[in-house]
Amino acid sequence: xxxxxxRVRRSGEEELTRFLLRRIALAVPTLFGIVVVVFxxxxxxxxxxxxxxxxxxxxxxxxxxxxxxxxxxxxxxxxLPERFVRWLGRVARFDLGESFVDRRPVSERIREALPAxxxxxxxxxxxxxxxxxxxxxxxxxxxxxxxxxxxAVVLFALYSTPVFWxxxxxxxxxxxxxxxxxxxxxxxxxxxxxxxGLADRLAHLALPVTCLTYxxxxxxxxxxxSGVAEAxxxxxxxxxxxxxxxxxxxxxxxxxxNALLPLVTLLGLLLPGLLSGSVIVERIFAWPGLGRLxxxxxxxxxxxxxxxxxxxxxVATLAATLAADVAAALVDPRLRESG
Amino acid sequence: xxxxPLTILLLALAACRAREEAARxxxxxxxxxxxxxxxxxxxxxxxxDGTPVEGGVLRRRLVGEPTTLNAVLQTGVPEQQVLQxxxxxxxxxxxxxALAPGLAQKWEVSEDGREYxxxxxxxxxxxxxxxxxxxxxxxxxxxxxxPKVPSPxxxxxxxxxxxxxxxxxxxxxxxxxxxxxxxxxAFALPLLPEKRYAGHRFLRVRENRAPLSNGPYRxxxxxxxxxxxxxxxxxWSGTRGHFDRILFRIVPENSVxxxxxxxxxxxxxxxxxxxxxxxxxxxxxxxxxxxxxFYNLDYNYIALNNRSxxxxxxxxxxxxxxxxxxxxxxxSLYRGSARIISGPWAPDSPAYDPAVTPLPFDPRAAAELLxxxxxxDSNGDGTRDRDGKELEFDLLASAGxxxxxxxxxxxxxxxxxxxxxxxxxxIEWAAFVERIDAGDYEAASLAWAASDGNxxxxxxxxSSQFPPTGVNIAFYANPAADTLMEEARRELDSEKxxxxxxxxxxxxxxxxxxxxxxxxxxxxxxRRRVGGLVTSPLGLYGFWPxxxxxxxxxxxxVDPEKRN
Numbered sequence: 013x014x015x016x017x018x019r020v021r022r023s024g025e026e027e028l029t030r031f032l033l034r035r036i037a038l039a040v041p042t043l044f045g046i047v048v049v050v051f052x053x054x055x056x057x058x059x060x061x062x063x064x065x066x067x068x069x070x071x072x073x074x075x076x077x078x079x080x081x082x083x084x085x086x087x088x089x090x091x092l093p094e095r096f097v098r099w100l101g102r103v104a105r106f107d108l109g110e111s112f113v114d115r116r117p118v119s120e121r122i123r124e125a126l127p128a129x130x131x132x133x134x135x136x137x138x139x140x141x142x143x144x145x146x147x148x149x150x151x152x153x154x155x156x157x158x159x160x161x162x163x164a165v166v167l168f169a170l171y172s173t174p175v176f177w178x179x180x181x182x183x184x185x186x187x188x189x190x191x192x193x194x195x196x197x198x199x200x201x202x203x204x205x206x207x208x209g210l211a212d213r214l215a216h217l218a219l220p221v222t223c224l225t226y227x228x229x230x231x232x233x234x235x236x237x238s239g240v241a242e243a244x245x246x247x248x249x250x251x252x253x254x255x256x257x258x259x260x261x262x263x264x265x266x267x268x269x270n271a272l273l274p275l276v277t278l279l280g281l282l283l284p285g286l287l288s289g290s291v292i293v294e295r296i297f298a299w300p301g302l303g304r305l306x307x308x309x310x311x312x313x314x315x316x317x318x319x320x321x322x323x324x325x326x327v328a329t330l331a332a333t334l335a336a337d338v339a340a341a342l343v344d345p346r347l348r349e350s351g
Numbered sequence: 352x353x354x355x356p357l358t359i360l361l362l363a364l365a366a367c368r369a370r371e372e373a374a375r376x377x378x379x380x381x382x383x384x385x386x387x388x389x390x391x392x393x394x395x396x397x398x399x400d401g402t403p404v405e406g407g408v409l410r411r412r413l414v415g416e417p418t419t420l421n422a423v424l425q426t427g428v429p430e431q432q433v434l435q436x437x438x439x440x441x442x443x444x445x446x447x448x449a450l451a452p453g454l455a456q457k458w459e460v461s462e463d464g465r466e467y468x469x470x471x472x473x474x475x476x477x478x479x480x481x482x483x484x485x486x487x488x489x490x491x492x493x494x495x496x497x498p499k500v501p502s503p504x505x506x507x508x509x510x511x512x513x514x515x516x517x518x519x520x521x522x523x524x525x526x527x528x529x530x531x532x533x534x535x536x537a538f539a540l541p542l543l544p545e546k547r548y549a550g551h552r553f554l555r556v557r558e559n560r561a562p563l564s565n566g567p568y569r570x571x572x573x574x575x576x577x578x579x580x581x582x583x584x585x586x587w588s589g590t591r592g593h594f595d596r597i598l599f600r601i602v603p604e605n606s607v608x609x610x611x612x613x614x615x616x617x618x619x620x621x622x623x624x625x626x627x628x629x630x631x632x633x634x635x636x637x638x639x640x641x642x643x644x645f646y647n648l649d650y651n652y653i654a655l656n657n658r659s660x661x662x663x664x665x666x667x668x669x670x671x672x673x674x675x676x677x678x679x680x681x682x683s684l685y686r687g688s689a690r691i692i693s694g695p696w697a698p699d700s701p702a703y704d705p706a707v708t709p710l711p712f713d714p715r716a717a718a719e720l721l722x723x724x725x726x727x728d729s730n731g732d733g734t735r736d737r738d739g740k741e742l743e744f745d746l747l748a749s750a751g752x753x754x755x756x757x758x759x760x761x762x763x764x765x766x767x768x769x770x771x772x773x774x775x776x777x778i779e780w781a782a783f784v785e786r787i788d789a790g791d792y793e794a795a796s797l798a799w800a801a802s803d804g805n806x807x808x809x810x811x812x813x814s815s816q817f818p819p820t821g822v823n824i825a826f827y828a829n830p831a832a833d834t835l836m837e838e839a840r841r842e843l844d845s846e847k848x849x850x851x852x853x854x855x856x857x858x859x860x861x862x863x864x865x866x867x868x869x870x871x872x873x874x875x876x877x878r879r880r881v882g883g884l885v886t887s888p889l890g891l892y893g894f895w896p897x898x899x900x901x902x903x904x905x906x907x908x909v910d911p912e913k914r915n
Contacts (some may be wrong), residue, residue, distance in 0.1 A: 059781025063788065076788045076819035080500050113418045115554045124575050141425060180606055188613045188635070196607055201578055231551050295603045299577030304603070308415070313781050 031341055039330045046326040047103075047319075051096055054318050061086055061112045061313040085314075086112055099319065108320035109279055113312055118320040121305060126287075129294075131284040136224035137215060144229045148236025148271070154264050167230035179223045179296045185218065193218055196298040217349035220297040224290055235278070239271020245269040246270075280336030284328035395645060395886045403883055403902035409594040411898075412608050412620040416576055421559040422541035423494050423502045429601075431802075435567040435892055436581050436597055436899075438541035439589075441469060441488065443895030446887035448701070448804035450535055453895065454483060454542060454565070464843050465513075467538070471521045476546050476586050478564040485523035489515055490545035492525065494553060497699075501554075504802070507810070508537035531840045532848060536805040567592050567899060576601055593883070593902035604890035609876065612640055618878045618903065624686065627874050636876070643875045644688060647893075648697040651755065653746070653762065653866040658826040659793050661744055668726045668863040669823045670717035672710045674765050675866055681714075684757055687831075688872035691888040694809055694856040697870040699888040702806035702852035707860050709867070718769050728770050735770040743772035744793035746785065750777040758868065759796050768908035788818050790826060804889060806852060809836045812864065827864035880904040 062079035085090050087098075102109055108118035147167070151160040187195040194200065194216050204212050243249055244267050252262040285303060294303040302321065309317040384766075417429040422438045425431060443453040452458075455469040475483035492515045495505045509702040511534075514526040527534050542565065547558045561570055568581040569590065581597040600617060602608045608620035613635055622630070622642070630636040655662040655671060662668050677691045693709035696702045726742050735742040748759050756777060763773040773794065778786070786792050790903050810821050814828035832855060838850040859867075873890060883900045884891070892898050 057782070059783075059785050061782040064781035077789065077821070078503055078506055079793070081498070081506075081817060082503065085499065085501050110555075115419075115559070121575075180610075183607065183610050188610050191614070195599070195611050195616060196602060197577060201580075201600070296579070296607055298600070298602050298604075298607065300574070304576060311780070 018287050028341065032338065035334055036335055039334060043326055043330055044217065047100070047323060048096075049098070050319060050322040050326070052092075054315050054322075055092060055095070057313075059313055060088060061315065062088075064311060064313045099316075103323065108323070109316040111309075111314050111317050113309070113314045113317070116241075118316045121317060122302070122320060122324065125300060125302045125305045128299055129288075129303065130286060132217065132220055132293075132299060132301060133290075135221045136228075137282065137286065139221060139225045140228050141230055143225070144232035145236050147229070147270075148233040149240050149263055150239025151233065152237040152244060152267065152271070153239075153259070155244075160213050160237070163233065169235055170226045171230035173227070175227060175290075176292055176296060178226070179219070179293065182219055182222065183296075196296075198300060220293050220299055223293050223296075232275070235275060236268070236271045239274060240267045243267040243270035277336060277340075280332050281329075283332045284325060287328050288325055388729060394446075395643060395884055397882055398883050398900045401882050403593050404904050405593055405902070406595045407903050407905060408596045408598055409881070409898075409901065409903060410598050410600060410616060410618045412611070412617050413579070413599045414621075416601050417579070418560045419559050420570070420573075421543065422553070422562075423500065423505060424504055424559065425493060425545060433579055433581070433599060434562070434564075435895075435897060436592070437564045437566050437570055438560055439475070439566045440541050440895075441538045442535070442540075444539060444804045444887075444889055444893065446885055446889075446894050448888055448894075450539070450804075451895065453539075455538070455887060458536070458538070460843075464534075464841075465528070466524055466526045467534065468518070469522060469538070470526045473521060474588055475565060476588075478569050478584055478586055480586065481544070481546065482520070483542060483565050484520050484545075485517040486520075487542045487545045488523050489517050490548070491540065491543045494543065494548075497553075499553075505537070505540065532843045532845075533805055533807045533840060535602060536803060536807075539803055568597055571596075587656060590899055591900040592895050612636075612876055612878060615639070615878065618881050620876055622874045622876045624684075624725065624874070626876070628686070630876060640876050640878055643877055643884060643886065643891075644872045644887065646690065646699055646870060647873050647890045648696065648700055648804070648870075648888050649799060649873070650692050650697050650870040651758070651761075651796070651798045651868045652695075653868065654787070654792075654795045654797050654825050655865050656790060656793050657828065657864060658790065659744075660740070662794055664724050665862055667722045667726065668865075669710060669722040669861075670724075670769075671766075671865045672866045673713045673717040673720075674769055674771070675762050675868065676712045677709065677869060680758060680761060681869060684761075685869065685871050688874075689869040692867045692870050694859040694867060695812065696806060696852075696856070697801070697888070699870075700801075700804075700806050701849055702808075702856065704853035704856045707856045710860065710863065714765070714769055721769070721771075726770075729758065733770065734772045741772065741847075743769065743774075745763075745776045746773045747783060747792050747795040748775055748777045749783050749796070750779050755796050755798070762866075787824050790818060790824070801889070803893070806827060807836075807840065808852075808855060808859075809840060812836065812859070825864050827862070829858065829862055829864075832858050832862070887913075 017286075060083060061078070062082035064097050080089075087095065090098075098111065110117055111121055114121075147163050151163050152155075154160060183195055186193045196210075198213065198214075198216050199209070200212050203209050240263060244263070249262055251260070252266045257265070288306070291303040291307045293299065294301045294306070305317065306321050307316075309321070390394040405789055411432070413429045413432060414425070415429050417433055418424075418426060418431060420433060420437070422430075422434050425434065440453045441455040442450045442458070444524060445451045452472075452474050454471055456472045457470050459468045460466070461468075469485075469488065470539055471483060471485060471488070477483060492509060492512065494500050495502045495509050496512060496515075511527045511529055511531070512525060513528045515523070517523045518540075544563045544565075545560075547563055551558070560573060564584045564587075567584060567587045569584040571580040571582050573579045578601060579599040581599075583592070583595055587636045598674075602611060602617065602620070603621070605623060605626060608617060609622060609626050609630075611617040612620055627642055627644075630640070630642055653671075653675070655668055657663060657668075661673070681687060681691060690698050691709045692698065694703065695706045698705065721742075725737045727737070728735050730736060732741075746759055746763060756775070759775045763775050765808060766773045781793070786796055787797075790912055810816050810823070812823055812825075812827050812832065813821070814823070814830075814833050815821070816823040817826055818824060835851050835855045835858070839848050839855070842851060875891060877884065881903045883902045885897070885900050887894045
């Protein structure tokens with residue numbers, strides 16, 4: 013009897029702490045697994061930093077002997093397990109090593125490219141939600157109605173428009189023909205100061221954000237729509253209407269809440285995506301972000317940078333999943349016991 | 352004592368001959384009525400046209416970000432494009448491929464051809480006011496020789512150095528172990544300021560990203576993945592550039608660079624065939640921009656692995672060349688702006704002998720060669736075979752290049768008609784290189800980019816240079832050719848050396864170690880405001896003074912169509 017009451021008392025906070033610890037303990041081997049796989053993928057892929065020198069167009073040929081010398085300089089002639097342990101040892105001291113390409117610390121290169129990608133992806137996510145949610149709620153409010161069908165056609169057309177094509181099209185139209193928006197880059201050169209500088213940066217963001225946004229509208233809008241459509245027929249919505257709430261209020265306050273749960277879970281998984289830039293959009297708009305850094309590093313076999321960025325992505329994903337789990341556990345105690 | 356200026360004169364003469372060649376090739380282009388007239392090919396020299404405007408900003412395009420601005424560590428074109436304004440070289444290539452004095456006002460070669468003495472310009476100074484000294488030169492060369500320094504461009508050129516030392520503050524000597532008439536080409540070498548590196552780690556010092564100038568412009572700033580800015584160097588006393596500032600913007604995509612040109616945020620960009628075709632019909636482009644097209648020393652070829660049982664036989668290799676319809680490729684793929692080549696140089700290289708005509712496109716003769724070599728379709732499966740082995744192979748291609756892919760597909764189709772099965776296999780660049788290097792291929796589509804005017808075939812075709820030692824990636828071996836290549840290296844008289852190259856050229860044509868394809872034109876688009884362009888077989892900026900002769904009228908920030 014006594015034992016039982018203690019257990020009941022303990023549950024609350026301690027259960028949560030235990031759950032958290034268990035989750036973190038599970039995250040560590042997962043992260044390790046990710047790191048091992050990425051390390052192997054990167055190092056076992058054909059080619060090496062030495063063979064990536066030059067390109068098909070600038071065919072400066074480097075002899076295999078000179079390449080071997082480079083491999084030695086980069087320490088790539090050491091056995092793979094040794095390289096892995098060395099790298100892991102450095103990572104444990106929060107040192108991601110130095111880029112093979114320009115010999116700068118990997119962390120510095122990532123820090124440099126991070127703000128541009130965060131700004132771009134953050135705004136794109138914001139606009140995606142700001143546009144997709146109202147469309148989804150409106151469409152779900154009257155399933156198979158004219159707005160639902162019309163928006164579906166438009167959204168799927170956007171969804172299936174290739175981004176490189178759309179980007180070049182808007183560039184030609186808005187930048188070259190009309191001259192309304194800057195063509196590429198993050199700011200004008202020289203950049204104006206103060207408020208004009210901010211406006212200049214926003215103008216540079218407009219097109220890349222648009223290009224990142226339009227394609228993902230369909231996904232979110234349809235997700236919200238199906239949640240709202242499902243909830244709309246249920247008793248609690250009918251009850252709300254009976255209490256005298258307007259249709260709009262009933263949809264937003266009650267039906268939409270129902271659709272919010274899967275959306276929030278999904279967001280948890282999408283947040284790490286803020287860090288992984290979009291290669292195509294960043295290349296077309298000459299955007300100095302992480303996507304280009306990742307892409308170029310893979311092409312040049314800049315192993316330390318590729319590993320650093322993969323690690324960053326892995327940690328962000330795990331952290332976001334963990335946060336989502338914790339949030340869910342806080343809301344729903346049943347999850348703590350099973351999780 | 353043998354002096355080099357004679358070489359310069361002879362190379363210049365050879366280049367003049369090359370220039371006539373280019374003009375002839377250009378005049379053969381008859382534009383069809385439906386297309387805009389093709390721009391005249393050949394050398395462009397506007398350095399005396401119009402009155403240069405002083406001042407303003409030149410906005411140039413970089414395809415990728417330079418990996419460093421340390422001249423010794425450079426590996427690619429973007430580095431070279433920026434450094435050309437900032438770091439002067441000991442010797443330069445001029446527009447006609449000859450070596451000319453740069454930071455070195457003169458140089459002497461010892462009787463035995465092994466020792467070079469350089470005398471630096473007395474007034475050469477760094478941007479901080481210090482003199483450029485022989486100490487800087489010795490430091491630079493020693494860093495190249497340092498096994499801890501990755502310098503893939505310069506290491507092979509200085510691999511044979513025995514001694515490098517200063518004689519006095521303004522002169523130094525470099526002694527090589529073997530006599531080689533081509534050692535001089537190594538000294539197209541930018542110098543590093545020794546003082547800036549003292550006490551710092553060579554690979555990591557800040558200087559590598561903010562170089563001290565000894566040239567016409569100095570470094571101002573570098574925004575990662577965005578731009579690099581230069582301005583006039585007030586301490587510079589040599590040939591002045593016309594612009595006050597040079598702004599390089601990093602624009603990875605060709606089609607975006609084209610739009611940037613129309614918009615006015617770039618003044619120049621390289622373009623490809625499809626953008627050139629598009630520009631001809633684009634009124635907006637014609638109003639503000641122009642195409643500049645010329646031949647340089649680059650060419651493309653299809654490497655055949657001479658060690659493979661398929662291509663060890665010279666008659667099979669010759670048949671391969673004769674099965675590639677190069678005239679049709681010039682017409683269709685390159686719209687006439689490419690020249691068929693018969694050996695491992697472009698027609699504008701003095702080493703190229705125009706008398707050595709290419710093997711013809713002749714599928715019937717090729718089939719006979721294959722028949723006689725024993726490759727017949729004995730089992731009736733449509734593919735030739737010999738001793739139970741089918742005549743089939745993978746044709747490796749670098750995944751990046753579209754023009755190359757089209758060529759490979761055309762070639763494979765032609766081969767199929769003659770009973771040879773070639774499968775085109777596009778591979779990502781780094782993986783591609785690794786397979787070529789290891790000799791793990793049968794045939795591969797490659798481009799040759801000449802980074803300087805050195806025509807020495809030795810590293811690429813001598814049988815001692817098989818990978819991993821060298822870059823004779825075709826594993827070509829012919830004792831007669833080997834002897835001639837060795838002779839050419841020993842021959843200090845440049846006219847005699849050219850004769851040897853011409854003899855070699857004939858052997859290369861007849862041995863067909865690889866399928867030599869074409870020397871295609873280089874295409875650039877410029878805003879019309881930029882004048883004073885000079886092209887050379889080394890491109891628009893592979894020579895001195897290169898882009899320094901360019902000038903620009905004030906930038907119409909909005910293009911004329913937009914204004915009204």
